[in-house]
Amino acid sequence: MLKIGDKAPDFSLKTGNGSTFNLADHQGQKSIVLYFYPKDDTPGCTAEACSFRDQYEDFKDLGAEVVGVSSDSEASHQKFTQKHRLPFELLADADGKVRKLYEVPRALLGLLPGRVTFVIDKHGVIQYIFNSLSGATDHVSNAKKVLEGLPA
Template identity: 40%
Template structure:
């Protein structure tokens, strides 16, 4: 029986992956490590209530994230078309990546809750290592607020 992937923690290297964004373009994490702090948030479903609140909080804080040198990236198993519709409907200015088989979610070790994939946020430092992690299934707004507070206070 296959072992499940370990949950990544602060100090672990970010896994190398490539996914497709909401515009159908390839996104390879290797192209971004060392250029920006990366705020990667995993969320269960496009345009669901808590996920929309979370996504809109990242949108509303987007300028503060970019001013602090961070790139915001949302990931879930939704299709490219679903992500495009979500980004357009809610005016999301950041990258949404389609992870159709939850391969990247599993690389990070994000655990499912009940019948949904987990909600978890990771901040990757310029060194390519996880510098911060936050998990809270029903508190979408807290993901952006806490990650922003961390990014503003971190040097890496």
């Protein structure tokens, strides 16, 4: 089980625009708010994504980049990003390898992919883990509080 203080597992995934996001490329530069969510364009996931969108400048000011991950396709991510004007990357984890790597549990009797947020500092160390399927927008406010407490 991953825990606070662990080195964040490195990974590479395709973005909604077809480029590749490599976690290691950001090490030493900025913190990463890595949030796993169940599905594009569902009520809770839309509320969470739009809350990250609405506070995105705050995250940038805190030296962090927001990155969402679900099993949806690149095309689905592209539509979701455009529809809701999301300023951050959504990553396609179609086979669930990164979800497994980060040990994100399934929710609601194993029927839904879980909703878990990790705050990874610029040194690649996990500083925060929040697991809650129902508190979609709490992920945003909690991640922001953690980042406010990190050294610049």
